[in-house]
Amino acid sequence: MTIGGGVGYFIMVNKPDLSQFDLVRGEQIYNSICIACHLPGQFGAPKVGNHADWSPRLAKGLDSLFISSINGLNDMPPRGGNASLSDDEVKNAVAFMVSKSWW
């Protein structure tokens, strides 16, 4: 939805549909590895449960977050540093963190 005369845009980040992800499995992976940085915000990691940390990242789209969590991004190691995680496992962990960071 656009508010205004086409000059400015009001951008809303809608909660992504996470129904296709296994959030229970994602929580296990989060608790085993991602939590080390994403609970305290270590190295500037977006904190789980902190919507303000996550909304600008979500504005890039969920797929973009999957790509950076699989490939790494600055101090975020590829697959959280556990190369044995499959793409789907990393995605489930991202989906879990997003699900906990909404409102």
Ligand code: HEC
């Ligand atoms: C060693 C610390 C560390 C671990 C472990 C870690 N992360 Fe991160 N993560 C970071 C940091 C730091 C950033 C911020 C990177 C930046 O924007 O420069 C980040 C950013 C992210 C982002 C946002 C990426 C973006 O495009 O904005 C996602 C998603 C993410 N991590 C997922 C995960 C998942 C899933 C795991 C566990 C499998 C995990 N992280 C484990 C440090 C970590």
